[in-house]
Amino acid sequence: MSARRFIGLRYRRNVAEALRTETVGGVVMLLAALAALVLVNTPLATGYEHLRLVEFGPGVLGLAHMTVEHWASDGLLALFFFIAGLELREELTHGELRNPRDAALPVFAAAAGVAVPALIYLAVTAGTSGAARGWAIPTATDIAFALAVLAVAFPGAPSALRAFLLTLAVVDDLIAITIIAVFYTERLRPGPLLLGVLCLVAYAVLQARGVRSPLVYAPLAVLAWYFVLRSGVHATVAGVALGMLTSCRETPDDRPTNAERADHLLRPLSAGVCVPVFAFLSAGVTLDAPALRAVFADRVALGVIAALVIGKFVGVLGGAWAAVRLRLATFGEELHWGDLAGVAVLAGVGFTVSLLIGGLAYGDAARFTHVTTSVLIASLVASVTAAVVFRLRARRRAGPAPDGPVV
Incomplete structure (x- = not known):
């Protein structure tokens, strides 16, 4: 092997390994969104819009009229949700969700973190024509971006806090994909x-029998995605279903499980290509003064901002507090309510799934642009506020121990 080829392979491995970390994945997604914002607010905006609307696909399969934007939301995000499905399966098998007592706290927080923002959104938008379709926009927390903010702003965060955020976000994603399947079909x-469904059953049977070859699973996964897409159900449902059906069963010879192999192979592709491309194609909105005035004059956009910034905080923190107060969940020794407050604020970062549901809820270009801008504003406010809270918490942890209990 030549030295140049060896260096190239090592470089690719290093890049792939970096993309398996939440911090790098979140930064790449942020850079993609910023690139879209820059392009749309320059003379290159026309070219950006043309790129989004380019149609391509095999006509014989009925996909000839799929635009680049649709391929990103229906195709690339299916892989993102496949990774989310793997994470949920891992949590159910080996993680926080395995023990009902340990799982109760983030599950109750996630449930309240979906219900309260929806109620706030409906209250703010009451009486606005067509507004009710967007009630689910503030449903899910963006896993990659939220974990990236936590890692950067609070590097000394206890492992229990990170586990709480990860479980919260995974449960959020499960609720979001259920909402998409039920309410947006x-x-x-x-x-x-x-x-x-038959493809999914075949996939599950092969997983249960211990078949390991990706050459068997890849065609089944593509067929399951295609048939779910053609059925009218959003194709991301197929992604999360395939992820949850992938086996986490340990092998006698300690080889990586099917889920570990799939995660190792596909996570860099999801973090480095799928999510950034979706962010690039979805986040392009005009940010001049007239556009921003229009956003803040739209009650739907205001409802999204209020739901993500206020609703998520109240719902997640209130849900956790109520679960502990009613003795439905236990509060771990490593957790503190001040840390949990930071996570509750951070839950308002609803970037990826919020933009996806916004596109499903509103076909009108002007309304969708307002929703996209409001999601970006809310995610920025939530991430900056959470970073400030985490910095204060980090300083408090680093300082002398207080006389009373940590709050």
Whole structure:
């Protein structure tokens, strides 16, 4: 092997390894969104819009009219949700969700963190035509970006706090994908859906039998994605289902499980390509004074901001407090309410899934642009506020121990 090839392989391995960390993945996604914002607010905006609307795909499969933007949301995000499904399966098998007592705190926090923002959104937008379709926009916390903020702003965070945030975000994603399947499926085609389910069943049976070859699973996964897409159900549902069906069963010879192998192979692709491309194609909005005035004059946009910034904080922290108060969940020794308050603020970073649901809720370009801008504003406010809270918590932890209990 030549020295140049060896260096190239080592470089690719280093890049892939970096993309497996939440911090790097979150930064790449942020840079992609910033690139879109820069392009749209320069003379290159026309070229950016043309790129989003380019249509391509195999006509024989009925995909000829899929735009680049649709491929990103229906195709690339399916891989993102596959990784989310793997994380959920891992949590159910080996993580916080394995023990109901340990899982109760983030699960109750996640449930309240979905319900309260939805209620705040509906209250702010009451009486606005068509506003009710967007109630689910503030549902999910962006895993990559939230964990990146936590890692940068609070490097000494206890492992229990990171586990709480990860479990909260994974449960959020599960609720979000259920909402997408139930409330944003306008026309259901039973035939393709049945074929998609059969592909998922075959995938699950092979996983249960211990088959390990990716050459067997890749065609089944693509077929399941295609049939679910053609059924009218959003294709990301197939992604999370495939992830949850991937085996975490340990092997006698200590080889990586199917889930570990899939995560190792596909996470860099999701973090380095899929999510950044989706962010780049979704985050391009005009940020001049007239555009911002229009956003703050739109009650739907204001509802999204209030729901993410206020609703998520109240819901997550209030849900956790109520669960502990009612003795439905236990509060770990490593956790403190001040740290949990920071996570509750950080839960308002709803970037990826919020933009996805916003696109499903509003086909009108102007309304979707307002929603996108509001999600960006809310995510920025939530991340900066959470970073400040975590910095204060880090200083308090580093200082002399207080006389009373840590709050």
